[in-house]
Amino acid sequence: MKTYIGTSSQTSSGDIKMYYSIGNGYYINAKNVGLPNGPANLTIDHNSYVYNYKGQRKKAKTIKKNTTLEVPGEFEEINSPKKFYSEYLSSSGIKFVSWQKRHRFWLKYKTIHGKQYYRIGKNHYIKANNVRYLDGKPIYVDKKETTVVLKSGQQIVNRNSNRESGRYYKKGKKLVVDKYISTFRGYPDDFWFKTGVGDSVFYHVKGTKDDWVWGRVSEVDVKRHIEPVNVFNQKNTTVQAKPGITKAAIYNSHGEQEYDDKFLKTTNYNQAGYYPTVVKELKYIYVPSSKKVELFYRIKNDDFMQFFVNKEGKGVGSDPRINDFYVKAEDFEYVAGPKLTPVNTPAEAEKDK
Incomplete structure (x- = not known):
């Protein structure tokens, strides 16, 4: 069964305070649940008339504001927005960093004379515009405003x-x-x-x-x-270290490791103190020590603070000399922003060695 508690207030994420009753006086937070496999439900925020399938008002009691209705149909996950839809969160399972992925879902509606209606029973409909929550979660619209x-x-x-x-x-x-x-x-x-x-x-x-x-x-x-x-x-490409990599060697444009005692501190979502690494360029460079061409990310400090550690992984603070350098791309994975393509080819890097 579902029990709604305090449906007039919202949590900091924008959801109403909704809980599932699991019996014996125990509840679980609905925010931690994805799509239920039971009946669909919706909550209205406006006194609503009931209409038939032709959009004609029926002689039925007005449904009062803040009522939550159990309705026919099932919530379905969607990849792209509908005219009306909502979202739920799935936990990333990450220990230290609290971020979650968005999943869109909708409940099918019927368009009558250009307006949308939700079916609430046999030949019974209410205007979709009077509905504020789908399964206790705020409604989104596929509009620009x-x-x-x-x-x-x-x-x-x-x-x-x-x-x-x-x-x-x-x-x-x-x-x-x-x-x-x-x-x-x-x-x-x-x-x-x-x-x-x-x-x-x-x-x-x-x-x-x-x-x-x-x-x-x-x-x-x-x-x-x-x-x-x-x-x-929209403007910056960010990467994060692959799991298990806590520091990255610093290279110059000739593929030479520049420091023995300073490394870029790398963090990912599995570590405390996550901070994204902003990269400016993807480039093939010939590495003399390995005698082969490898792919590197170019990092420029600009106004994005970079942190450095020694061989043991202990912080050594910032260094004004380390402003424009390269790290091996194989140690990182793409996170967000414009996807970079190499500015040269392996053959060009081999030629420029």
Whole structure:
């Protein structure tokens, strides 16, 4: 059976507080469950009339706001967005880092005279626009814009200049927004865009040049969510060390290892203190010590801090001399951002040795 507790409030991830009863007074958090194999359910946030298959209103009781209905049909996982759909999380199984993958799912709806309806019984339908949650999870729409309501007053942020504007929107202000972005650094594109207090997520106010508001659940109420975009991943390619590799030797453009006592500190999701490695180039280089051509990633510090360790893996701090260097690509795996292709060929690297 399912038991809904506190359906009027949301968790920091945007889900309502929903639990499954497993008997004897014990419950499990529905957030930790994927798609159920039992009856589908939906929760409405608006008093709803009942319609027939022709879209004509039936003589039936109005379904009250905040009602959760068990309805015919099953939730199905989908690869691409539908007009109305939702998402659930699957745990990555990672010990230290809390990130989860997004999975889209939907409940089939019927389009009548251009409007969508969910079937709730034999020849009984309600408008899809009155439904707020599918299986207790917020609904997304396949659109470029949505509406948010501010839960508290907010100072407008100008993201391009990275400054607060000095202008404010009042609590209760309703805004049409046309972009939802995250500035998470170096996480996969399927990373779940949490909306907790410490996360950098923003909505762009439609019709403005550079007005943004915080997108945290604690500060905005959103009935229909739109897909977020990771702006960091649009410009930067990030890699992570393969499991078990904690340091990478530093090479120069001639394939020579430059330091015996300094190595790039590498971390992956299986380690505490994960920090992505931003790479600028993929290049074949002839390595004199192995007498063969190998593939390397080029790393430039720029404004991305790199950390270094000694042979024993203990931190040695930053070094201003180590600003532009190479690491073997075989020690790393792609995480996010534009996929790089080698700037040269093995034959060209052999020729340039």
